[in-house]
Amino acid sequence: MLEKIYSPLSRAIFDSDMTAIRLTLSIAEMCWGVMLLWPGDTFARTTYTIMGAVTGEYTWAAVFFLTAIFQFSIVVQDDYHGKVARYFAAWNAWLWGFVVVLIVLSLHPPPAAIGGEIALMCAAIWIWARPFIIAEGLQRANR
Numbered sequence: 001m002l003e004k005i006y007s008p009l010s011r012a013i014f015d016s017d018m019t020a021i022r023l024t025l026s027i028a029e030m031c032w033g034v035m036l037l038w039p040g041d042t043f044a045r046t047t048y049t050i051m052g053a054v055t056g057e058y059t060w061a062a063v064f065f066l067t068a069i070f071q072f073s074i075v076v077q078d079d080y081h082g083k084v085a086r087y088f089a090a091w092n093a094w095l096w097g098f099v100v101v102l103i104v105l106s107l108h109p110p111p112a113a114i115g116g117e118i119a120l121m122c123a124a125i126w127i128w129a130r131p132f133i134i135a136e137g138l139q140r141a142n143r
Contacts, residue, residue: 018130021123022075025092028120029068036061049106051099067095086131093128096121 036042036057043052051060071092074085100121104110 018080018127019075021127022071022080025096025120025124025127026068026071026075029064029071033061033065033068036064047103047107047111050102051106054102063095067092081131089124089128093121093125096124 041057042048043057070088074080074088079085096117100114100117103114103117
């Protein structure tokens with residue numbers, strides 16, 4: 001019974017291509033940038049209190065736009081394992097984790113709409129962590 005769940009889940013997690021996830025992250029980062037540049041004061045909302053204390057909307061927009069561009073270029077260049085891609089994965093995991101934590105800490109209870117951001121955070125963390133987990137697994141298997 002567990003094998004019917006474990007095997008397909010394991011294939012999906014460890015043997016699948018991460019291109020679609022990276023492309024989704026790039027689109028989400030671009031959307032964040034656009035929404036932060038939208039006329040009005042986004043950070044006036046309680047949801048973004050701590051983000052606004054860290055830096056302004058235009059700076060956050062620039063961070064998300066640049067991150068989207070790097071993410072998209074990794075997909076277009078098909079270079080997921082190079083040094084830049086690995087460092088970028090760490091940056092991206094940190095960015096999504098930081099933003100989600102700031103939003104969650106700004107409001108109690110957290111807004112339900114943050115669920116999508118939490119999923120994106122998990123995806124970014126997984127893109128960063130997966131190679132380390134696979135390398136450790138291979139190392140243990142070869143002992």
